[in-house]
Amino acid sequence: MIDLHCHLLPGVDDGPRTWEEALALGLRLAEEGVTLAVTTPHVFWARYPNPEPERIREGIAQLNRALEGRLRVLPGAEVRIVPELRAWAERMMCSPADGDRALLLNGTSYVLLEFPPEVIPPGVESFLFELLTAGIRPILAHPERNVALRYRPERLRRFVEQGCGVQVDAPSLLGDHGREAQRVAARWVEAGWVHAIASDAHGLRARPPKLRRAWEDIARTYGEAVARALFIENPKAIVEGAELSEVPAR
Numbered sequence: 395m396i397d398l399h400c401h402l403l404p405g406v407d408d409g410p411r412t413w414e415e416a417l418a419l420g421l422r423l424a425e426e427g428v429t430l431a432v433t434t435p436h437v438f439w440a441r442y443p444n445p446e447p448e449r450i451r452e453g454i455a456q457l458n459r460a461l462e463g464r465l466r467v468l469p470g471a472e473v474r475i476v477p478e479l480r481a482w483a484e485r486m487m488c489s490p491a492d493g494d495r496a497l498l499l500n501g502t503s504y505v506l507l508e509f510p511p512e513v514i515p516p517g518v519e520s521f522l523f524e525l526l527t528a529g530i531r532p533i534l535a536h537p538e539r540n541v542a543l544r545y546r547p548e549r550l551r552r553f554v555e556q557g558c559g560v561q562v563d564a565p566s567l568l569g570d571h572g573r574e575a576q577r578v579a580a581r582w583v584e585a586g587w588v589h590a591i592a593s594d595a596h597g598l599r600a601r602p603p604k605l606r607r608a609w610e611d612i613a614r615t616y617g618e619a620v621a622r623a624l625f626i627e628n629p630k631a632i633v634e635g636a637e638l639s640e641v642p643a644r
């Protein structure tokens with residue numbers, strides 16, 4: 395499996411606190427069958443002023459050395475949609491700095507975007523359209539955890555029609571984020587609006603990875619081909635900067 399969204403670096407966000415915890419989480423992902431993981435530190439200007447590209451790069455190199463090939467860690471970010479992001483998009487179109495490019499997933503044209511938990515940010519359609527026009531492809535992180543989107547799923551369908559990708563958290567499918575998140579996540583997988591499933595793991599105790607269990611559930615319910623598309627093929631396309639495929643499960 396390829397995990398597109400997890401928090402593996404210590405001391406940069408609410409992920410692992412120490413190198414020992416980071417290594418233990420990396421090894422757990424490997425045990426679950428993950429070979430490649432994109433570490434996606436929160437970029438949320440108010441709380442986590444990541445990325446500091448040099449520090450993130452060094453952290454990934456250190457973690458990869460410690461993992462000794464059992465799991466390979468790639469760079470990325472989980473970017474909260476805030477007004478400052480418009481200035482980032484403008485810089486990306488003309489003269490992106492090192493720190494600007496560090497927001498992309500493995501240096502491709504994909505960016506993992508996170509909505510605030512309660513609302514759909516005003517004007518987000520036009521912002522996503524601007525990104526797509528500039529050649530930046532948004533992947534929407536765990537929309538099933540956004541309260542407003544649960545009640546307005548047609549908004550999510552429109553984002554998908556616009557050209558956005560959708561990533562659901564494996565623990566959501568297992569009920570860890572509540573019944574409503576679980577229900578809509580399954581419904582959206584069935585509708586073919588979901589392109590990838592990721593762990594969004596933060597540690598072994600708080601928010602552990604549950605990719606293996608989610609894989610088994612999806613494979614049992616919708617078949618192995620759907621599981622492969624959601625856990626392997628589309629995540630692989632994203633880290634390679636290739637095109638996404640729709641994955642209708644029904």
Ligand SMILES: [Fe+2]
Nearest residue numbers: 399401472594
């Ligand atoms: Fe996350």
